[in-house]
Amino acid sequence: MSLKLTILGCHSATPRESAHPTSQLLEIKNHTFLIDCGEGTQVQLRKYKIKFSKIKHIFISHLHGDHVFGLIGLISTFRLLNRETEITVHGPKGIKEFIVTQLRLSESYAGYPIKFHELSSKKSELIFEDKKVAVYTIPLSHRIYTNGFMFCEKLGERNLNMTEINKHSGIEICDYQNLKNGKDFKLENGNIIKNSSLTHAPTKPLSYAFCSDTSYNESIIPIINKVNLLYHEATFLNDKIDLAKTTKHSTAEQAATIAKKSEVNELIIGHYSSRYKSTDDFLKEAQAVFKNTQLAKEGKIVTIN
């Protein structure tokens, strides 16, 4: 089991040549999820050699430009690449009008099915699941309706303990699935072998929480509690804590405090304001509170095993 996060953009506000607005790619189980889509995201996807066709779900946190202005371009490019597979866009109520208005006025069509999953609940809700993965919203506190997203692997099958299995000639390959599903094994003589002696517990499922943009908001702690990896925005340093409050953003120290109180394993911060020349102080400020912090950086890949 592994989870791979690629940072496509991690800066706030306006795009610059070496500072792309928010976008991330999460590979979890068989899924390739795109999270947020600032202007230029499609170019970043090409730069990091990500196959457009793999993306089947896009999650948009909120409708501020630095998180969504690249979506219409990506949707148009999908068509030019002759996409046929359905895409689902999960995002705030309004995301459909946002995209459909532009398609209509440009007399364009997608050419493949687009499903808009519009969100409006202010409580955390399950917005996607299949056998292996579940995605929940994380209601955030920003100037506009905003959700973070919590991506969770589901508890998988039990792992076969081949050393033990091979001791019993009666257990055949066709029995393996039952063992993986947790069933005990009945020998021909009627004796029962407990599943726990033939299998190991399933690998602990991994989870990733994406939280951008938000003011310091302790109400998310129970939702993201103990996730393996937390991305939390850190637009400012503590020198601008008042500005963070007014604009409903967070400081690096606040992001780290949330990570600490949520007992997450690892924190990655980003969404830096362009007023700061370097990001070094963001790391210093956050690590003072939560040691296992790293800085988001375009092209950075974080893998959790």
Next chain:
Amino acid sequence: MSLKLTILGCHSATPRESAHPTSQLLEIKNHTFLIDCGEGTQVQLRKYKIKFSKIKHIFISHLHGDHVFGLIGLISTFRLLNRETEITVHGPKGIKEFIVTQLRLSESYAGYPIKFHELSSKKSELIFEDKKVAVYTIPLSHRIYTNGFMFCEKLGERNLNMTEINKHSGIEICDYQNLKNGKDFKLENGNIIKNSSLTHAPTKPLSYAFCSDTSYNESIIPIINKVNLLYHEATFLNDKIDLAKTTKHSTAEQAATIAKKSEVNELIIGHYSSRYKSTDDFLKEAQAVFKNTQLAKEGKIVTIN
């Protein structure tokens, strides 16, 4: 007098790292006009160190994404840069809804006046003028309502012939403006000196015609006749003339034919399809018909004196 054209993007369809969609900057008289605004245009403006505040008029040829998807981002960035000056967007009917819908849904506001000048005429019309410059539409033939734009300097003042003027002690500095305006000079003794002997004819005004996107369309020839510089799209080579016809684009040879028949001074072509690995053949094909052709290229500056 001079006219300076900066190519910000000159490729068709989807943006790639080294292939930006259509956008150009024209500096003519005291104006800095932005022409078309594909995704990523604001980053290109920064790259070529163009002051955002200088742009007061934006001309959008049509509402296909590779000519307009960067506009909302630029408009948003203007606000983040604390712009106060009015901006006028000249573009097809629908451009206002295109932008205003996105501003409304992202709960944003421009913070400075935006004027939308929506176009719907199928005939060439004057869409902007002041004392020194006039801008006309060039109705093009594309899959969607599209205009090219014709930027014309106005005939300026006459130039003083100081050698002749200095021969007459009665002509003072305060008389110069009348001379520039073409008035004859009356000496104290009542004798008249003809203006033509005291001034030279004004510098010949310059003009630039921007034509993208369009199928081969001879009806534009009278409009762009004898312009100093013509940009004409050349999406395909002649090997794809059928595809050019279907998609209502032009080939390099067709662009050159229009240039030749319009007796323009200089041609610049662009909007290359990504199917071609190199642009060399575009130049070869166009120059076979119209020698004074050059290829558009990101960052290229064409100056006409």
